[in-house]
Amino acid sequence: xxxxxxxxxxxxxxxxxxxxxxxxxxxxxxxxxxxxxxxxxxxxxxxxxxxxxxxxxxxxxxxxxxxxxxxxxxxxxxxxxxxxxxxxxxxxxxxxxxxxxxxxxxxxxxxxxxxxxxxxxxxxxxxxxxxxxxxxxxxxxxxxxx
Amino acid sequence: xxxxxxxxxxxxxxxxxxxxxxxxxxxxxxxxxxxxxxxxxxxxxxxxxxxxxxxxxxxxxxxxxxxxxxxxxxxxxxxxxxxxxxxxxxxxxxxxxxxxxxxxxxxxxxxxxxxxxxxxxxxxxxxxxxxxxxxxxxxxxxxxxxxxxxxxxxxxxxxxxxxxxxxxxxxxxxxxxxxxxxxxx
Numbered sequence: 001x002x003x004x005x006x007x008x009x010x011x012x013x014x015x016x017x018x019x020x021x022x023x024x025x026x027x028x029x030x031x032x033x034x035x036x037x038x039x040x041x042x043x044x045x046x047x048x049x050x051x052x053x054x055x056x057x058x059x060x061x062x063x064x065x066x067x068x069x070x071x072x073x074x075x076x077x078x079x080x081x082x083x084x085x086x087x088x089x090x091x092x093x094x095x096x097x098x099x100x101x102x103x104x105x106x107x108x109x110x111x112x113x114x115x116x117x118x119x120x121x122x123x124x125x126x127x128x129x130x131x132x133x134x135x136x137x138x139x140x141x142x143x144x145x146x
Numbered sequence: 147x148x149x150x151x152x153x154x155x156x157x158x159x160x161x162x163x164x165x166x167x168x169x170x171x172x173x174x175x176x177x178x179x180x181x182x183x184x185x186x187x188x189x190x191x192x193x194x195x196x197x198x199x200x201x202x203x204x205x206x207x208x209x210x211x212x213x214x215x216x217x218x219x220x221x222x223x224x225x226x227x228x229x230x231x232x233x234x235x236x237x238x239x240x241x242x243x244x245x246x247x248x249x250x251x252x253x254x255x256x257x258x259x260x261x262x263x264x265x266x267x268x269x270x271x272x273x274x275x276x277x278x279x280x281x282x283x284x285x286x287x288x289x290x291x292x293x294x295x296x297x298x299x300x301x302x303x304x305x306x307x308x309x310x311x312x313x314x315x316x317x318x319x320x321x322x323x324x325x326x327x328x329x330x331x
């Protein structure tokens with residue numbers, strides 16, 4: 001998935017400038033983050049209960065996770081949960097549930113941490129702009145079709 | 147829920163044997179992990195005389211959960227077996243970083259059979275909080291653990307500040323990752 005198709009300010013991210021801090025986070029600004037290419041790593045169905053479904057108050061038994069990574073070193077890692085909402089006439093629609101998880105801490109222009117909560121909220125906006133659903137649906141169909 | 151903690155010798159007599167039997171039941175029989183086993187018990191090279199255990203038991207004395215704590219200044223699972231999960235950083239080696247491993251909370255003795263998940267028991271969050279508090283008593287400021295990605299949900303639900311150290315790696319078709327757990331107040 002290429003996030004470069006999303007227009008943003010002309011900030012050029014140099015992937016070689018990414019560093020892992022001693023606390024494990026990779027720190028970058030929101031604009032830098034949205035210019036990072038993320039590729040699909042793996043998706044799967046949940047195999048251990050339905051707790052996140054209950055949290056999301058969506059009535060379905062089909063839930064899962066998806067994991068995406070950057071092609072940088074060090075690598076950015078983002079994952080989130082999804083559920084399939086059955087809609088009349090359209091079959092199953094993949095919907096993200098709960099906040100994304102990852103190793104990114106977004107910072108402001110002064111390098112100050114936004115904190116895990118605000119970082120996750122901003123990362124959500126990027127996830128929700130990309131067409132991850134088709135990638136995950138295709139992968140899930142292939143993985144579990146056997 | 148009663149929680150015992152300490153080294154093998156410090157645990158009540160016979161409890162360590164129950165713990166390694168419980169681990170076999172959870173990790174080998176239920177989850178299908180390919181681990182070193184001895185009969186119906188599960189142990190590895192990180193189970194030694196200095197290893198710290200935490201064990202929860204129900205009112206009848208049955209083991210309902212367990213955890214293992216190791217200082218990162220000694221050999222530990224993530225450092226020795228999965229160093230690549232640290233995304234290029236050196237593995238932790240510090241008095242204030244401890245590893246949490248073999249964490250499980252599955253109650254095999256309730257009337258309603260739990261799902262086969264590693265953290266299916268209602269006591270999961272209570273045991274996790276006990277583990278975090280005791281690790282802090284031991285001097286830890288942070289925990290690190292190798293886990294399936296579902297652990298992040300659990301930690302978030304518990305309001306714990308936790309995040310991954312790097313991308314997951316795929317083992318037997320399932321993603322596992324190194325997770326930092328911050329113990330700050």
